[in-house]
Amino acid sequence: MIHFTLYSRSYCHLCDDMLAALKAQLSGRVADIRVVDVDADPALIALYDELVPVLMARGRDTSDQELCHYFLDAQRVEQFLQDEASSVRSG
Template sequence: MSTVTLYGRPGCHLCEEALEALQRVRSRTPFTLEQVNIETDDTLHKRYLERIPVIYVDGEHLFDYEVDEHALQQRLVYRGGR
């Protein structure tokens, strides 16, 4: 099962929208979801603050700012079929 990681911070409206999109995709194609609050780590905060939300799938960077649900679904199905 793939792992999707969402880097964001509390109060980020784009992060909330990304989480909702991830949950919609997850209802069709299961994956493990990890949420990382960039405010708890100075390095992550510096790296991602200007581009959150940032989404990775199995350690590979896929999206900044918003989630392309169709592209994510395709990626998860492709990965799952390997």
Template sequence: MHTPVLPLLTVYTREGCHLCMEMQQELSLLQQRYSFTVEYIDIDNDVDLKQRYNTRVPVLAVGETELCYYFLETESVEAYFRTL
């Protein structure tokens, strides 16, 4: 039997970021409605990511596509799930 692969959402974050913690909580609630996996990546551990996202964290992305930053835009995430 084939196990379905869940969509992977990536949150670019940094330690001590209150907006990042808020987005994490909101994504946890959203997981009650949609099945997906979340990967959290600390941008301060990668020079390229820090340069790319420095003042815009948190950034929610699917692959190279950014869905939103600073705040969870539920409409953007739901629009993404409608495309699956």
């Protein structure tokens, strides 16, 4: 299964927009989306404060990787999904 983590914060329209766009792009696909409030953890604020929203992804054989921040990069997300599908077919 593919896991997405969206580092976000309350009252962030860019965060809401990215989550909505990601859900639309994933329509019909199996994936887990976890939304994490960066303001709940000082370490996350230090990492992502000015970059929020930040979308991370982890596939079957990958560690977390940043796909985009501020706005959804639909092409990068699609490439990640295709790469994961290829690794499942070949593995």
